[in-house]
Amino acid sequence: MTREQTGPTSPAVAVHGLSYRFGTEPVLDRLDLDIPQGALYALLGANGAGKTTLLQLLAGARPLQQGTVRLFGAERHRLSPMQRQQITYLAEGQELPSWMRLSQLEAFCAPLYPTWDHALALTLRARFDLDPRQVIGKMSRGQRMKAALLCALAPKPRLLIMDEPFTGMDAAVKDDLVRGLLDAASVEGATVLLCSHDIAEIEPLADWVGILDRGRMRVSMPIDELRARYKRIDMVTEASLRMPEPIPANWVSVERAGLRLSVLMEQTGNARELPAPFRGAARIDVRDASLKELYIALAGKAHSQSGTEVGA
Amino acid sequence: MTTIGQVWHLVKKDATQLRWWLLGYLVLSVMATLTATQIVENEWGGSTTIFAPSLWLLGGVIAALLVQADAPVNPRAFWASQPIPTRAVLMAKLSLSVVLLLMPPLLGELLALRYFGITGTEFGSLMLHSVWLYSAWLLIAMLVASLTKRFAGFVATVIGVPVAFTIVAITLDDWSGQLDMAWVPRALLQLLATAGSAVLLTLVYRKRRAGRPMLGAAAVMFAAGMLAVTRPAARAERPTLDAANAPSIELDVVSFDAERLRRNRELFVQLTAKGMRAPYRYALLTDSTAATWTDGANTPLWAPLFMNDVPKLFGGPGAGSELGTVAVMLPRSSAAKPRTGTVTSFRIFGAVETLTAERVLQMEPTGRAERRDGDVRVRFAGGEADGAGVSLQMLTVYRAGVHVRDLFALRRRYTAQLVWPDRADTVELAMGNVSDEDRMMVLPGASVHRVSIRQNSDGPSRDSLPAPLAEASLELIRWTPVARRPIVVTRTVP
Numbered sequence: 001m002t003r004e005q006t007g008p009t010s011p012a013v014a015v016h017g018l019s020y021r022f023g024t025e026p027v028l029d030r031l032d033l034d035i036p037q038g039a040l041y042a043l044l045g046a047n048g049a050g051k052t053t054l055l056q057l058l059a060g061a062r063p064l065q066q067g068t069v070r071l072f073g074a075e076r077h078r079l080s081p082m083q084r085q086q087i088t089y090l091a092e093g094q095e096l097p098s099w100m101r102l103s104q105l106e107a108f109c110a111p112l113y114p115t116w117d118h119a120l121a122l123t124l125r126a127r128f129d130l131d132p133r134q135v136i137g138k139m140s141r142g143q144r145m146k147a148a149l150l151c152a153l154a155p156k157p158r159l160l161i162m163d164e165p166f167t168g169m170d171a172a173v174k175d176d177l178v179r180g181l182l183d184a185a186s187v188e189g190a191t192v193l194l195c196s197h198d199i200a201e202i203e204p205l206a207d208w209v210g211i212l213d214r215g216r217m218r219v220s221m222p223i224d225e226l227r228a229r230y231k232r233i234d235m236v237t238e239a240s241l242r243m244p245e246p247i248p249a250n251w252v253s254v255e256r257a258g259l260r261l262s263v264l265m266e267q268t269g270n271a272r273e274l275p276a277p278f279r280g281a282a283r284i285d286v287r288d289a290s291l292k293e294l295y296i297a298l299a300g301k302a303h304s305q306s307g308t309e310v311g312a
Numbered sequence: 313m314t315t316i317g318q319v320w321h322l323v324k325k326d327a328t329q330l331r332w333w334l335l336g337y338l339v340l341s342v343m344a345t346l347t348a349t350q351i352v353e354n355e356w357g358g359s360t361t362i363f364a365p366s367l368w369l370l371g372g373v374i375a376a377l378l379v380q381a382d383a384p385v386n387p388r389a390f391w392a393s394q395p396i397p398t399r400a401v402l403m404a405k406l407s408l409s410v411v412l413l414l415m416p417p418l419l420g421e422l423l424a425l426r427y428f429g430i431t432g433t434e435f436g437s438l439m440l441h442s443v444w445l446y447s448a449w450l451l452i453a454m455l456v457a458s459l460t461k462r463f464a465g466f467v468a469t470v471i472g473v474p475v476a477f478t479i480v481a482i483t484l485d486d487w488s489g490q491l492d493m494a495w496v497p498r499a500l501l502q503l504l505a506t507a508g509s510a511v512l513l514t515l516v517y518r519k520r521r522a523g524r525p526m527l528g529a530a531a532v533m534f535a536a537g538m539l540a541v542t543r544p545a546a547r548a549e550r551p552t553l554d555a556a557n558a559p560s561i562e563l564d565v566v567s568f569d570a571e572r573l574r575r576n577r578e579l580f581v582q583l584t585a586k587g588m589r590a591p592y593r594y595a596l597l598t599d600s601t602a603a604t605w606t607d608g609a610n611t612p613l614w615a616p617l618f619m620n621d622v623p624k625l626f627g628g629p630g631a632g633s634e635l636g637t638v639a640v641m642l643p644r645s646s647a648a649k650p651r652t653g654t655v656t657s658f659r660i661f662g663a664v665e666t667l668t669a670e671r672v673l674q675m676e677p678t679g680r681a682e683r684r685d686g687d688v689r690v691r692f693a694g695g696e697a698d699g700a701g702v703s704l705q706m707l708t709v710y711r712a713g714v715h716v717r718d719l720f721a722l723r724r725r726y727t728a729q730l731v732w733p734d735r736a737d738t739v740e741l742a743m744g745n746v747s748d749e750d751r752m753m754v755l756p757g758a759s760v761h762r763v764s765i766r767q768n769s770d771g772p773s774r775d776s777l778p779a780p781l782a783e784a785s786l787e788l789i790r791w792t793p794v795a796r797r798p799i800v801v802t803r804t805v806p
Contacts, residue, residue, distance in 0.1 A: 084395035
């Protein structure tokens with residue numbers, strides 16, 4: 001079956017002015033987000049930042065309150081059945097019908113997706129070492145997650161939304177899941193939106209990254225661009241060297257331990273060089289910042305600059 | 313997959329998941345129908361108290377499990393991760409409920425009504441009523457289940473709301489004393505409970521949130537449903553006690569064996585009365601009975617008949633002068649310290665109440681009436697209008713609990729008699745299943761009721777009924793005290 005192409009150049013996900021409240025408690029606040037088709041997008045954020053709610057809203061697991069969500073150019077609440085069948089959602093702690101056997105679960109899901117690939121399902125079942133006769137209620141947590149991932153990947157979705165799929169998994173299971181994910185990402189240019197606390201695990205996968213903080217997107221850009229934009233500079237300074245006052249605006253984070261000074265610096269416009277007193281420091285090491293360092297620094301800066309947008 | 317296809321897909325999934333529950337429900341439904349039509353006699357003395365409430369409860373439980381299998385307010389539910397629109401889920405749940413939860417008991421109702429020979433308008437009215445009752449209950453159960461993610465929450469709500477409702481009702485009733493609920497617009501409540509629940513259920517599936525306004529509205533629907541199926545006992549007017557105008561009687565102890573009392577600690581005292589007149593009846597109440605011994609000591613006696621200050625009804629038309637026999641016994645403490653000699657006299661301190669028949673509730677047995685194993689079974693439809701006087705609760709209902717139209721708590725003491733108007737003949741019956749001061753929890757249910765009425769041992773045997781039962785009508789008679797006078801009866805051993 002051919003995929004329904006709705007706006008081939010449209011972003012896979014286009015969110016505008018999205019707000020959501022639990023009672024009087026705001027969770028998402030006029031959030032904007034674009035995810036291009038084919039991206040493997042890592043959504044980062046502290047606990048309570050609104051990641052899960054955002055993904056549930058995108059997946060249709062919650063009704064919208066305010067704002068618009070477009071998936072492949074079509075409004076989410078007006079997706080045709082065909083369009084809806086091209087999106088799958090997998091969440092940590094997601095409930096599966098515990099009374100079913102895995103084979104029954106597959107038999108239940110398959111008719112819901114015209115693109116369900118039985119061969120792929122068999123392959124995944126073998127890769128994940130799942131027994132089709134096993135009752136889901138009696139599966140371990142890791143097995144249940146694998147079963148859920150199988151059901152999310154076998155339809156060969158155009159958009160796969162995953163919320164903390166690695167939580168509580170041991171290394172072997174994580175490896176299985178990551179391989180499965182990579183397979184999915186390589187299938188017909190599928191877009192993967194992934195939210196995880198395990199930054200090290202998703203760093204090699206992601207080509208886009210977004211940082212969500214208190215209901216608003218602080219950063220959303222390709223990970224290469226992010227790395228090119230932020231550099232980690234480690235140096236050994238003289239004891240008499242004093243920190244500049246005020247701290248330069250493009251210094252996202254500064255750590256000083258004795259003579260060692262480490263700066264995460266945003267390289268924008270003319271602000272690509274260290275201030276003069278620091279240029280003579282010994283043992284200057286400039287490298288790309290890791291995603292974890294960026295997340296900690298940017299999320300921390302976002303907290304300290306409440307309400308100020310950082311990055312793109 | 314089209315929406316209809318998705319609905320069918322979900323129905324198959326739910327039917328598979330709940331297959332054993334549904335099978336149990338169908339079996340219960342068949343059993344309730346068979347016992348209602350008396351094709352199967354159940355072992356609880358024909359009172360069929362077990363199947364009807366069980367069917368009702370199980371229906372609610374299955375409706376809740378059905379909804380919570382794909383909980384609309386749970387964003388982590390499996391269906392929420394699948395490309396299934398909420399309307400397909402709602403339609404699947406409703407379809408399965410109609411076909412497998414609503415239809416079987418309604419079919420049973422239909423068969424039972426046909427069995428009892430009910431036809432025409434009455435048949436239509438009763439069926440319509442049954443449809444309303446089952447629909448309202450299932451919808452309310454589904455609504456409560458849709459607002460609770462877990463079955464425990466459903467159970468707590470379903471138990472908690474009626475308990476709170478009952479407490480409030482009892483409190484209101486106690487406050488007012490003569491609370492008249494006839495003003496309650498029952499049709500409106502019925503509409504609110506069904507249509508309101510259906511609308512709210514749809515809204516829950518649409519919004520997929522259980523906010524406070526939604527919970528409040530659901531509580532209103534639940535309360536409306538409870539009010540719609542509950543009726544307070546209508547009450548007869550309080551009688552005026554007028555001792556001066558009431559006919560009096562004299563009591564006498566005609567038989568008394570003092571020696572037997574000493575040896576066995578128990579004897580039977582035969583009482584007679586003079587001056588009893590129809591249509592009055594007389595009741596003997598006593599605070600104490602006592603025996604006097606040859607050494608002059610008095611010993612209180614225990615008369616179980618007079619326990620709890622419940623008057624013993626005596627006499628009546630055709631009863632003659634003999635009131636009956638009272639068993640009295642020495643208390644245990646007397647056995648520890650036996651008296652010497654014999655009892656010289658026996659006394660009853662108490663009162664005689666004169667009662668008159670009031671608010672006779674007459675009901676025509678309709679359709680099929682049977683006698684079996686000494687029990688007379690009459691299916692009768694009818695009752696008094698709201699607030700007009702005494703009302704009747706049939707405690708043994710066949711199907712699911714509550715006949716709304718004429719189901720009340722029976723709070724007063726009744727006697728029942730079968731009357732053959734053409735023959736001017738009556739048979740006295742004893743209603744073993746009427747409540748006195750009980751406040752019964754009223755449950756929803758169907759329209760066919762059966763009351764098991766046993767013949768009084770004092771009445772004619774079942775083989776000597778004057779004519780076929782179908783020619784008779786049933787009267788419930790409330791005996792109201794109109795006078796009470798103190799009395800001391802002394803019997804001296806000759």
